[in-house]
């Protein structure tokens with residue numbers, strides 16, 4: 001989905017020095033090291049109210065560290081974290097619902113009791129905490145399971161309880177570390193709808209995931225992290241438009257000779273449609289750009305060109321083809337990183 005609030009997209013970290021996010025959460029130039037290992041390098045990230053931002057990166061890219069910085073569980077070495085344009089306070093942080101990677105539910109506690117426990121920790125009275133638990137149990141579809149121990153729930157329902165716990169403080173922002181991991185397709189769909197419902201109510205959502213199809217489906221924007229560097233950030237549609245590098249050439253007769261000729265052009269991959277040999281998919285091997293003149297000339301030479309349609313890449317293709325094999329400085333590291341992550 002496209003965010004109407006979004007008016008700027010950034011592609012290369014090297015070209016990126018500002019990001020337009022006036023409301024909600026903003027990280028500006030945040031760095032963090034452990035000993036002499038710099039885990040985050042001058043990172044910028046924003047989450048506006050009501051938008052869902054996908055946080056992508058291989059294992060060890062720095063996603064969890066970023067989330068801990070947002071929550072105030074770790075301190076940044078440099079840079080600033082703001083809420084609504086001013087330095088974030090502990091009161092702002094109390095309005096952030098967090099689903100940590102290590103989860104943190106009590107396996108042997110019934111789920112209603114568990115949610116009440118966390119609601120009490122938020123400073124609610126016992127009566128209010130019970131009300132909050134009952135409301136969350138109803139809205140997350142956990143009715144009938146109030147007395148079930150967490151350890152006896154399916155993973156999907158455990159994640160729902162985890163989300164309930166993140167929601168007890170009626171948060172303005174949800175920060176969720178891999179909320180979809182280990183879920184079956186039904187539970188994934190439920191979790192996705194729950195996040196969309198929260199966003200529709202104005203809650204900003206930042207979640208990390210290695211499931212790129214999900215990120216593509218749910219998110220207004222993405223932030224792609226590679227070894228602590230933001231390598232791309234922006235709306236998915238903008239990201240795709242900015243990376244236009246694939247076209248379908250349609251002819252009114254067989255395009256085999258065009259395909260053969262275009263294949264000789266350096267830096268281009270060509271695929272003749274085997275089911276309709278009048279169509280040829282032409283892709284740039286590296287980066288984005290215009291159709292190479294030699295390819296266009298070959299198409300004109302064939303003399304029966306009916307049209308050229310841009311074909312957008314999926315987020316997964318973009319990552320694999322652009323950010324991994326583009327030959328940029330960190331491309332190889334990115335490839336290894338994402339491969340390790342199973343992306």
Ligand SMILES: Nc1ncnc2c1ncn2[C@@H]1O[C@H](COP(=O)(O)OP(=O)(O)OP(=O)(O)O)[C@@H](O)[C@H]1O
Pocket residue numbers: 034039057058059060061062063064065066101
């Ligand atoms: N407390 C710590 N002390 C030392 N190093 C740490 C600490 N926390 C994280 N790191 C290191 O920081 C790097 C980033 O880790 P982080 O957990 O933020 O990555 P991630 O993107 O969340 O990875 P994953 O997808 O595997 O969860 C890793 O190299 C990790 O070993």
